[in-house]
Amino acid sequence: MDDNTSIVLALQLLALCCIACALLLYLLRRIRPQPASLQTKEALHADPEDVLTGRAAGRSVLITCCDTALGLQLAMHLSNVGFRVFAGLRAADSEKDGGQDAAGVDSVCGRLLRAHAKHQEAVFGDLPYQGCLVTLPMDVTREDVLHEAMDVIRRHLPAGHDGLHAVINTAGLCTRGRLEVQENVHWDALLKVNVVGALRTARAFLPLLRNNKGRLLNVGAPGALGGDAGAGAVAYTAARYAVEGATNALRAEMEPLGVSVISLQPPEGATGEALFQPPREASEHHDVLGATALHAVEEALLSDKPKPRYQLRERVGLLRAVIPHMAVGKHAA
Template structure:
């Protein structure tokens, strides 16, 4: 083989390997998780402190238990007081107490997650400021910050606008919009020190008859979150909205109920937890929550439910 032929052959081999490499890189870039979000969150809970503003509703209770199971130190807001007290006999309080009791029975296993219930109502400034003191008292020595605040507080009333009482509008806007602003203002200091994040439920990108005032509140939350994101950007605090499109807000904001057996005993699942309903978020939506709460460079908005499930009547999911 002469020198010129060898040179041509070498160039052909280089071109062939370059094409193969480019094709491989293209295929790797095309492979994405089915859910449309990152394949896995950046890190597990590892005892990071997270506040869920309302566990009095189904979505808040489910998220709080999910994050505690994943190793987070979850501060669970309850309007009627701390779950450790005897005065609160709500289903949410009983589920949290049951979770803590079961966790105590596993003391021999090294587990980081826990739940600290505290009195919190987004419409009451005194309870909001009191919750800051409670959170600080339960943080490890030398720590003074929250990793995330997840605002699950909210109310809704169905009914045609002409038939609704103005007091319903006031309650919706006061809790959903003004309450969200109060939460953001109250916990900014704890979030700045850890460069944490505020997570809210945004609008569902759709309108429904009978929910005019509620829909207005959701669009207001979305707009406020967008503006707040710009305002807090220099402090390192991230603001994320979760799009609940395809999920029933009636079920998400409803008061949980314990599941009882025919003999009136409360059902317990295989993990020793008291069972409750409704379970509103499927595993894929909980994965989106995981990504939103842990990703180092999160998106501004995440959709909780996969697009192919939007039109299906899915309101209660199994674990």
């Protein structure tokens, strides 16, 4: 066998090996089930029966604040994969008695969620659990609004259901400033929204969680294992660590009631603005979590034995709008 023939045969063998490896990888990808979070964009274009017969189908989840980038993305994603989502939106005082239609009626997030719900109705048609995204007024700093929200949820639960599968507290405020110059009013607001708001939420919805042996998910401290939230975030970091500590204490208190309490820990380097700043225009990008982080949230919601904390590993991306590094953030409660 001459040298040229040997080279040709070797190249042909190499090509066959490459083809075989490619086919093997393709088959493994087809066989291995993908998490629903990797199919977010396709979820509403898949067979609706697949969504309705999944583990999430019919389970009711409250997301306390969908005026935040984090809450907005979770509301859309979880409704895509089959959850019945109650999406909290801030409402003006004059609107709080108007029920579901008054919630965030003029907000960008409200418009996005209503458009999303209409699209779902068109996809699901007459199948069960159609329209599985319900907006309602919500303000975690006000007891009266929290109790009214609980009444709205009870009215919209499916027949035979008397509780929530989960409450995800996405309300938050990030106000930056150097400690020596930051005003007390900003500290008060940070504690009121982030810490007291988390406690009010837990207390208000405990009856609905207890009825269903559900789970409460709080957003903990960014980089809780040693990271920092960036310059000018002393008070904000203190507030988020307070939420982390309260979550740990609530876990022990609620365990005898059958309620799981879980901390969702943003990745190191995640900013409060990225998590809690709402989009100012509908064209702004509202996806702040990647596929792996969304899958972690799904696991926290659906695991038979959820872990006490889940790390949202992908770095959270900022909105397209430029957020000044030391600007005072607007809160969403």
